[in-house]
Amino acid sequence: MAMFRGVHNLSLDGKGRMAIPSRYRERLHDECGGRMVLTINPDEPCLWLYPLNEWEPIEAQLTQLPRSDRFGQQLKRRLMRYASDCQLDGSGRILLPPMLREFGELEKSMVLFGVSNKFEIWSEAHWLESEAVMEQGEIDESQATEASLKLVL
Numbered sequence: 001m002a003m004f005r006g007v008h009n010l011s012l013d014g015k016g017r018m019a020i021p022s023r024y025r026e027r028l029h030d031e032c033g034g035r036m037v038l039t040i041n042p043d044e045p046c047l048w049l050y051p052l053n054e055w056e057p058i059e060a061q062l063t064q065l066p067r068s069d070r071f072g073q074q075l076k077r078r079l080m081r082y083a084s085d086c087q088l089d090g091s092g093r094i095l096l097p098p099m100l101r102e103f104g105e106l107e108k109s110m111v112l113f114g115v116s117n118k119f120e121i122w123s124e125a126h127w128l129e130s131e132a133v134m135e136q137g138e139i140d141e142s143q144a145t146e147a148s149l150k151l152v153l
Contacts, residue, residue, distance in 0.1 A: 004114025011108055016101060017093040025092045034088035040103050042078045045126045047104045049119040
């Protein structure tokens with residue numbers, strides 16, 4: 001399993017491409033042949049970028065959700081509707097489709113950071129706003145699980 005961590009400030013080029021930081025490229029080539037899946041974060045204005053080998057089990061779980069699970073079906077539709085295959089090019093870049101760039105309000109300046117088995121891609125403005133909220137401690141702790149509270153304590 002890939003473990004990604006760290007924050008990187010990146011730029012989107014005129015053709016809508018983003019360079020993956022060099023420290024991850026070899027691992028991505030080794031683990032998934034440079035093939036990835038880009039989709040939305042259904043809860044925040046950012047994108048999720050999964051190596052294909054990390055995305056496939058998620059996709060399998062989504063397809064197994066019972067039709068009676070309305071929340072699960074809505075989540076599946078949102079994630080799958082926006083899911084886009086992407087491939088590292090020879091320069092270590094991926095193309096961000098216009099619909100996904102629009103969803104994340106991605107322009108020139110972006111932030112990419114590793115979150116365990118995937119990356120999150122944020123517009124710089126949304127990232128700074130999110131960081132300011134965290135700095136002010138405005139996180140809704142009522143949404144915390146027992147496991148996350150143990151990590152914090």
